[in-house]
Amino acid sequence: MISEAFTEWLPKVGNFSLTLLIVTFYGLLVGAAIERIIAKVQGRIGIPYSQPFINIAKTFFKRTAVSHGIMFYLGPVFRIAGGIGTLAFIPVIYGSEMFSNFSMAGDLFLVIYFMFFGQLGMALGAGESGHPYSAIGIARGLSQMTAYEVPFALAVISIVIQYDTLSITEIVAAQQGGWQNWTVITNWVATLAAMLAFLGMTGYSPFDIFLAPQEIPIGPPTEFHSAYLSFLQLNRALFGATKLVLFMNLFFGGATGWPELMIKTFLIYMVAIVVGVAFPRFRVDQGIRFFFKIPTLIGIMSIVYVQMVLTS
Amino acid sequence: MSKQQNKEVALKNDGLSEEEKLYFSDARPRPYEPYSIKAVEDFANWARANSLWILAFGTGCCSIELRPLMTARFDISRFGVAGRPTPRQSSLFIIGGYVSVKTLKRIIRSYEQMQGPKFIIALGSCPANGGMYFDSYNTINQFDLYLPVDMYITGCMPRPEALLSSILELQEDIKAGNCDGANRYVNNLDWYKTNQKKVIKNWDMPDYNW
Numbered sequence: 001m002i003s004e005a006f007t008e009w010l011p012k013v014g015n016f017s018l019t020l021l022i023v024t025f026y027g028l029l030v031g032a033a034i035e036r037i038i039a040k041v042q043g044r045i046g047i048p049y050s051q052p053f054i055n056i057a058k059t060f061f062k063r064t065a066v067s068h069g070i071m072f073y074l075g076p077v078f079r080i081a082g083g084i085g086t087l088a089f090i091p092v093i094y095g096s097e098m099f100s101n102f103s104m105a106g107d108l109f110l111v112i113y114f115m116f117f118g119q120l121g122m123a124l125g126a127g128e129s130g131h132p133y134s135a136i137g138i139a140r141g142l143s144q145m146t147a148y149e150v151p152f153a154l155a156v157i158s159i160v161i162q163y164d165t166l167s168i169t170e171i172v173a174a175q176q177g178g179w180q181n182w183t184v185i186t187n188w189v190a191t192l193a194a195m196l197a198f199l200g201m202t203g204y205s206p207f208d209i210f211l212a213p214q215e216i217p218i219g220p221p222t223e224f225h226s227a228y229l230s231f232l233q234l235n236r237a238l239f240g241a242t243k244l245v246l247f248m249n250l251f252f253g254g255a256t257g258w259p260e261l262m263i264k265t266f267l268i269y270m271v272a273i274v275v276g277v278a279f280p281r282f283r284v285d286q287g288i289r290f291f292f293k294i295p296t297l298i299g300i301m302s303i304v305y306v307q308m309v310l311t312s
Numbered sequence: 313m314s315k316q317q318n319k320e321v322a323l324k325n326d327g328l329s330e331e332e333k334l335y336f337s338d339a340r341p342r343p344y345e346p347y348s349i350k351a352v353e354d355f356a357n358w359a360r361a362n363s364l365w366i367l368a369f370g371t372g373c374c375s376i377e378l379r380p381l382m383t384a385r386f387d388i389s390r391f392g393v394a395g396r397p398t399p400r401q402s403s404l405f406i407i408g409g410y411v412s413v414k415t416l417k418r419i420i421r422s423y424e425q426m427q428g429p430k431f432i433i434a435l436g437s438c439p440a441n442g443g444m445y446f447d448s449y450n451t452i453n454q455f456d457l458y459l460p461v462d463m464y465i466t467g468c469m470p471r472p473e474a475l476l477s478s479i480l481e482l483q484e485d486i487k488a489g490n491c492d493g494a495n496r497y498v499n500n501l502d503w504y505k506t507n508q509k510k511v512i513k514n515w516d517m518p519d520y521n522w
Binding site for chain 2: 042043044045047048051055057058059061062063064065218221222223224226229
């Protein structure tokens, strides 16, 4: 019994580790590329492509670290567990046994839950650091998250009704056979709501106030340093790339190979960047009001659209 | 570090009242050893040099010279330098010009909260010898009596180019493993504290700000 489970699960875990490595590496690299693009917009040269890797190495090799208690240790661990857990249930490459991870029926539910998990762990950790700015950053981050989750959840409900499944693999399978089958064409209303929510998710301007250095010292991770911070930096790259892969799977037809994945996710990321460099920052109350108005309305409309037009 | 471990060398925290002493650590900081494997230490030093995060704390008028470094004309981010608003995450403290006694207290608090290895660049003539404030009643004249300085840039005020070239020079020093200001500070803590307390009359903080 045990050996059977072992032989069945061991290759899966091995494959997942490989996926994790590639996605994290890609996330760090695409982060640097995006920084360079923003720098070009501002007329600068920007950071070298290796900068995110050097930053993580540096924070990891710091000599000293101060602790504020057990939850302070666990905050970054929960955060990265949330990132890894989210990726674990998303099929990365469609049709590939190796890179479909632990995808199963109903994984879409699990993924949406896992996206919350890391943030909540981080909230507890940052809370124990005792730094008032951490607490304010967390309050702002969580309230903004609650706001953008509404249109995102509505969009997800809409495509769940459309494809009549909760499995990401099946959602991707339904979109195969050409670009005219992608959700962005067949259910453009839901995609619009989700892409507006995506602007809040990526944490770029105009929804970057919870991380804004000019307002509150870099938000929730104010007190995290040394190796704690290297975990958070690693998770930022991993989680960012994971969200891109999820959006690509749900709305843009998934990917059948790594080059296709990289092109698609990069273009999805560029949506947030183009908006980010063009628009100034919202205050947190303005951001929340924005999400509860137009994107939420579009989200509700997408469900009506699915019921009236697509499934009738 | 628990209180029991360092009871024999615990700091006195004289500036605090009995009640306040309960809230602050009296542990004495320890010097750190380099990694025993030289290749690891060299790699760590290379990473430290190429990812210098500046503490965004302008202590005097020379810190106006810091801002142009981030603009398109100089673009310091090419060299891995970035601003960081919290001392916990930054590794480079640029003392921007004259240091009044009131600011010195805040500089000490911020410096001690930074995590080692940490470096200090003193910008302008004032931290070196008092500059135009040499006879002022509330400005200190020689900064390295109070905190360990890795590099001085003189001038009133120095151009951003001077700051840029000194940061590049500091990077070479870090790569060579010559910048151990944090260890110097910890090893000579009593001497530094005596000097600090000589000028800061209202010492109402712990002896070491963890």
